[in-house]
Amino acid sequence: MIKSHRIKLKYHVIFWSIYFFFNVIRWGSYFNDYQYSLKSNLVEFPLHMIITYTTIYYLIPNYIATKKFIQFLIYFGLLLGGIYFLRTGLNYIFVSKNLWPEADGIHQAYTFNHVVAVIIGEVYVVALASAIKLTYDWGEEKRKNNELLQLQTKTELDFLKSQIQPHFFFNTLNNLYALTIMKSDNAPEVVVKLSDMMQYVLYEVNNPFVDILKEINYIQAYIELEELRFGDKVKTDISLIGDFSGIQVPPLILLTFVENCFKHGARNSDKLKISITFESKKDTIYFNVANTIDGTPKKKTNHGIGLENVKRRLDLIYGKKYNLSTKIENHKYIVNLELSVI
Incomplete structure (x- = not known):
């Protein structure tokens, strides 16, 4: 009525x-x-x-x-x-x-x-x-x-984003703990990088969108942290194609895929190769991340506890203006994500 x-x-x-x-x-x-x-x-x-x-x-x-x-x-x-x-x-x-x-x-x-x-x-x-x-x-x-729907959507997005922040924070603290147990000389450097990253997580990501270059820098810092932890076991390659100036994306939306590369790939492999590609083309952002895996590929895989979180955030923010696909091919787990520029 x-x-x-x-x-x-x-x-x-x-x-x-x-x-x-x-x-x-x-x-x-x-x-x-x-x-x-x-x-x-x-x-x-x-x-x-x-x-x-x-x-x-x-x-x-x-x-x-x-x-x-x-x-x-x-x-x-x-x-x-x-x-x-x-x-x-x-x-x-x-x-x-x-x-x-x-x-x-x-x-x-x-x-x-x-x-x-x-x-x-x-x-x-x-x-x-x-x-x-x-x-x-x-x-x-x-x-x-419409106002109520927007409020509900914002509340759900804030909740989903809040799940990612402590998840990342405790994972990184565990990495730091492992380095201190081993009395690694890299522990002080990890503390400095962690401090910079937490500043980003606590303050920058409060906005619904962030500059994609900040997000890429954040991902790069996360990769450097993991490389300090795993050493020569990990080899990472990042490529940027196109012009990214002025483009914004939801914060921490891409980190889950990169994080899962280390969590699942490094845990199950003696050598881990990760390739990450960002491409800006017309009104679309293309994100591709692939990591090597050992063993026989399976038709289905649960590659990352944050995947459903990311899918839900993408649904709420982009509706039908995105495409996410995952596959296992040639002993690699591959994620392809296409985002319309908002």
Whole structure:
């Protein structure tokens, strides 16, 4: 059910003013008597407003909205009858003894044809005003629903993004812990790099989009951290093709794929080769990451706990304007992602 929304008073005044002057000019031109048209409309318009507002703000909410259609018809019929008697009597007293000048000849009041003609006129006014009011309510309801949907989407995106940040942070701390256990000389360098990266994670990614070059630098820093951990066991190659200036992407959306290369590839291989390609072409960003894997390729693989998180974020942000595919080919796990530039 569409809820009723309050319309500002000035729009009521504008509507009735336009409708009043239109009627005065219309019937004044029809009768070639603008004085008569003005007097009759001055009498009738307060009645138009009474039946219109009573119907819109009382009868429709209390009977149509609650599916009490018979009661609505009864009360609306009684309202029309009351308006008819008031309109006829006031016109007879203040305007003219001829109550139906637009009809041929002289017609008496309270005849069938006169009642029908007056009722049709009132129903026309109520229908016009109701259509405008329902259209306004529909538009307001749609706007509020869109705002609610945007809020829900933002809340879900914030939640999904918040899952990635502590996940990355604790993984990196575990790496640092492993280096300190081994008393590695690389531990101080890891601390410095971790500090720079955490500044990015805690402050930069609060925005819905970040410059893609910042995201690439962040990924490069993450790779350097992992290379310090794994040493000669890992060989990484990063390629940038095209112009990336001014292009923005959701923060941390690409990191999961790179992180999984180390998590799954390095854990299961003596030698790990990773190739990462960023390509900007027209209005599309192409991201490709591949890492070597050992063993017999499987048709299905669960390559990364954050994959569903990334898919959901992509769905919320890009809708159908992205394409994500994964495959195992020639002892490599390959991820291809295409993003439309927003």
